[in-house]
Amino acid sequence: MVQRIDSSLTLQIAQKSLDACVLRQQALSKNIANAETPGYKRVDVAHDFADRLKVAVLRGGAKGKLPNATLVEDTKARVQRADGNTVDLENELLQLNKNQVDHEYLTHLVGSHYKMLKTAITGRNMA
């Protein structure tokens, strides 16, 4: 039987992780924007996303049900300022750079996957 062209598990995992990456970027930019807002609590992608994704994959998630990343308030963050703000600017910038590398890796992965498909379809090396 012919498989759907986008049904590869790797691609699905990469898509979900890429979604999480973009969501994380949103969270980090929000945190940095509010680094000086009194009482602001930092947000982040739910800590258990990676675990949930892993469990879903081990259960044979290729048939569709991979979890989506969600944004939650980071309750573990320590209070950084007297006004109750929990944003640590250095840490946010560090995470921002880490997230950028993750994103680059994932886009590369997805990109090379599509390149492979193109090669398979056309029979020519598209590189």
Place this chain on the structure above:
Amino acid sequence: MELITGIGATGSALNAQKTRLDIVAQNIANAQTTKTAEGGPYKRQVVTFQAELAQRMAGRPGGSGGVKVAAISADPAPGQKIYDPRHPDADTQGMVTMPNVNVSREMVDLITASRTYEANLSVVKVARQMAQRTIEMGR
């Protein structure tokens, strides 16, 4: 859909920090101003920030909530009194009330504001590079 993610929040933060820089500049410029339109010496102005759409954000922490300037208010602290009987604003005892601006404190504020501004700029840079990678994904 935003191609460059999270840029809305960052933009508002850049704006808010710029307002703060303006106010710091105003405070330093008026560090010696003893006469104002309202009467009395210049009062140091303080900028307070507020998370944008705080009420709408309550249910969903995922929104692109930025930051805005909640208020620019006067610092109520009393100004220092110095003895200078020849000053035109001196009272009958020869004391002049100076503005409650502490220049070194304003400098600290200036640096904090400019660092936060830089942090937000690097968010823009990273977001832009990420968008670029996404566009190049199929190539």
